[in-house]
Amino acid sequence: MAPPRKRTxxxxxxxxxxxxxxxxxxxxxxxxxxxxxxxxxxxxxxSSKGIFALIGRNxxxxxxxxxxxxxxxxxxxxxxxxxxxxxxxDTNELRERMAILPQxxxxxxxxxxxxxxYSYLLYRGFDRAESAKRAKNxxxxxxxxxxxxxxxxxxxxxxxxxTMIAAILSSDADILFVDExxxxxxxxxxxxLWDVLKEFKKxxxxxxxxxxxxxxxMLADKLCILEKGKTVAxxxxxxxxxxxxxxxxxxxxxKNAKVKPLVGKTVTGHxxxxxxxxxxxxxxxxxxDLIEKEKKFSINPVSLDDIFFYLVKKPISEGDEExxxxxDY
Amino acid sequence: xxxxxxNVFSQLYASILINAIYAMKNYPITLLNTLLAPLxxxxxxxxxSKGTLLGVSIEGALMASMVASGMSxxxxxxxxxxxxxxQDMVVSSPTSSAVYMLGMAISEVIYSLPAFIVLTILAxxxxxxxxxxxxxxxxxxxxxxxxxxxxxxIISTFSTDVMQNWAFSGILSTLLTTxxxxxxxxxxxxxxxxxxxxxxxxxxxxxxxxxxxxxxxLSLTSLALDWAVVLGISLCLLFLAVKxxxxxxx
Ligand SMILES: Nc1ncnc2c1ncn2[C@@H]1O[C@H](COP(=O)(O)OP(=O)(O)OP(=O)(O)O)[C@@H](O)[C@H]1O
Ligand SMILES: [Mg+2]
Numbered sequence: 001m002a003p004p005r006k007r008t009x010x011x012x013x014x015x016x017x018x019x020x021x022x023x024x025x026x027x028x029x030x031x032x033x034x035x036x037x038x039x040x041x042x043x044x045x046x047s048s049k050g051i052f053a054l055i056g057r058n059x060x061x062x063x064x065x066x067x068x069x070x071x072x073x074x075x076x077x078x079x080x081x082x083x084x085x086x087x088x089x090d091t092n093e094l095r096e097r098m099a100i101l102p103q104x105x106x107x108x109x110x111x112x113x114x115x116x117x118y119s120y121l122l123y124r125g126f127d128r129a130e131s132a133k134r135a136k137n138x139x140x141x142x143x144x145x146x147x148x149x150x151x152x153x154x155x156x157x158x159x160x161x162x163t164m165i166a167a168i169l170s171s172d173a174d175i176l177f178v179d180e181x182x183x184x185x186x187x188x189x190x191x192x193l194w195d196v197l198k199e200f201k202k203x204x205x206x207x208x209x210x211x212x213x214x215x216x217x218m219l220a221d222k223l224c225i226l227e228k229g230k231t232v233a234x235x236x237x238x239x240x241x242x243x244x245x246x247x248x249x250x251x252x253x254x255k256n257a258k259v260k261p262l263v264g265k266t267v268t269g270h271x272x273x274x275x276x277x278x279x280x281x282x283x284x285x286x287x288x289d290l291i292e293k294e295k296k297f298s299i300n301p302v303s304l305d306d307i308f309f310y311l312v313k314k315p316i317s318e319g320d321e322e323x324x325x326x327x328d329y
Numbered sequence: 330x331x332x333x334x335x336n337v338f339s340q341l342y343a344s345i346l347i348n349a350i351y352a353m354k355n356y357p358i359t360l361l362n363t364l365l366a367p368l369x370x371x372x373x374x375x376x377x378s379k380g381t382l383l384g385v386s387i388e389g390a391l392m393a394s395m396v397a398s399g400m401s402x403x404x405x406x407x408x409x410x411x412x413x414x415x416q417d418m419v420v421s422s423p424t425s426s427a428v429y430m431l432g433m434a435i436s437e438v439i440y441s442l443p444a445f446i447v448l449t450i451l452a453x454x455x456x457x458x459x460x461x462x463x464x465x466x467x468x469x470x471x472x473x474x475x476x477x478x479x480x481x482x483i484i485s486t487f488s489t490d491v492m493q494n495w496a497f498s499g500i501l502s503t504l505l506t507t508x509x510x511x512x513x514x515x516x517x518x519x520x521x522x523x524x525x526x527x528x529x530x531x532x533x534x535x536x537x538x539x540x541x542x543x544x545x546x547l548s549l550t551s552l553a554l555d556w557a558v559v560l561g562i563s564l565c566l567l568f569l570a571v572k573x574x575x576x577x578x579x
Binding site: 067070071072074091092095098099100101102104105106107108110118119120122124126127128131173177 | 336342414415421425579
C-alpha cells in the first residue's frame, strides 16, 4: 500500500532532523509485591553518540531502567523515547537499532565463542557469510581468536563475559545497552575493553551501568546517579561537582588534626582519613594552614567516588557548623 | 543508519543452530533421548498384547513423541531465557517473537528427528491403511505438535525459573501422554474412567487416528466431535501463543 509507506518515510525524515535524544518522562516501575523500583525518573540526554553511565547502589533500579529502555520490560507508568522513537509505540524500529548485554547474560554452555557471536548476528538478520565474517573480526579485535572454537563451558568467567560483549559489539546497532559489562574481567581485560568502548562511543550511543566509579568517570560523557529508584544527580563530572557544591577534596592523614574549614564539609573517609570537601579558595587557605602546622595532606579535585558517597550517603552535619561533622563511609 | 533488509531465514536458522544442531553436536546422547521413551512403551504394549496392538502403539508412539517434542520447547526456552538471558538479547533485536518461536519449533522437530525417522519407518512397515489414512495420521500429528508447542511457548514466557518448568513438564507429560489411551484404544479403559481420559486433547487425537487405521470404530458424530476438539484447541493455543505471549515483560 502506497500511502502508509509514504507516511513512514516522512516520519523517518522528520526524525532525522530532530536532535538525537534519550528522553525519559516520569518512568515508574513497581514490580508486584515489592516497593517501587523506579520512581518518576525524568531526564533528557543526547543520544547521538557517547557514553551515558548509570551508577547507583545494588537495587537502585539501574537494571530496571535499562530493561525498560531496551523494550524488554513495560514501565508501570511514564514514557521514554530514543532518537524520536517511542519505547512502547515504535518498538520494531527501535529494536532494529539497539542491542543489549543483559547484566546476567551468560554464554550458552554448548556453543563456542564463534558460534555464540555467529548465531547472535543471525538473529540480528545478517546473512550467514556476513555473520561469520563479523564474528571472526570481532574475536580478533578483542584478542580472543585463540579461544574461538573452545566450548563456552570450558572458558573462564571473564572470557565468557567477553564473548557476550563481542556479540553485542559486532552487531551494527547504534544504541548499545551494556549492563555491568566489565564485572568479572581482570584489570588488563577491563582496560582493553575500555579502549574498545572509547573507540565505539565515537559513533555509537552506549548506555552503560557499572559499579566501577573510575570506569564511569573515565568513559562517560554524562553520568546519572540513581538511588532508590530516583535520580539524585545527572550531568558531566563538572556538573556533578557543582551539584555537590564543592570542587576540591582535602585529605588529612591524621584524623585527629584540629582543622576547621570556613566553608565546606568534613567527613571521615573510608580509609580513616579526615576529608574536607570545599571550594577552591578555601582549599588554598587550608593548604597554607596545614603546611604551617606541618600536617601531611593531599588535595585533589572532587572525584566521582567522593560525589557518589556524598550524594548517596548524606553527611550528618555541615562542616561549617559549630561542632563538626563526621560521617563515615 | 540500519535500514537494511533483515533476513528472516537467518533468524530462524539461529534458533535451529542453538537449540538443535549445536546441542546435538556437543551432546550426542540427546540423539538417543527422544527415541527411548516412546519406543520402550511401544515394545511393552506390543509384547503384552501379543502383537495385536502393534499398529496402534506405533501411532501412539508417534503422537507421544510429537507432543513430547513440542512440550520440550518450554524447558528449552526457559533455560535459554532465565539461565542465559538469551531471550532478553533477542527481544532487543530485530527478531520478532513469532520468528523466534517458529525457529525454536523447527529446532524441536530437528532435535526429535531420530525418533520420528525410526517411528515413521515402523509406521510404513506395520500400519496398513489407505493413503487417506496416512494423510489423517499426518494431519493429526501435526496438529498435536502445534498444540503442544504453543502450550510450551506460553508456559515458558510466564516462567521465571527452570525448576518451575520441570514441574510443569512432569505434570503435563503425564496428563498428555501417559494417562490418555494413545498406545491402545480407549475401549481398554473401564467406563467411569474413560471420562477422565477425555480431559486430555491427545485422547481425541488418538481416537481420530485409531479410527483411520481401522482400530476403533466411531460414529460420525463422535468423529466430528474429535476433530472439532483437536482443531479448536490447537488453533486456539496457537493464536494465544502468538498474541498473548509475554515478549515484553510486565
Ligand atoms: N523481576 C523482579 N521482580 C520483582 N522485583 C524486582 C525484579 N527485578 C528487580 N526487582 C527489584 O527492583 C529493585 C531494583 O532492582 P534492579 O535490578 O533494577 O537494581 P540494580 O540497580 O540493577 O541493582 P544491581 O546493582 O544489584 O544490579 C530492587 O529492589 C529489586 O529487588
Ligand atoms: Mg543491575
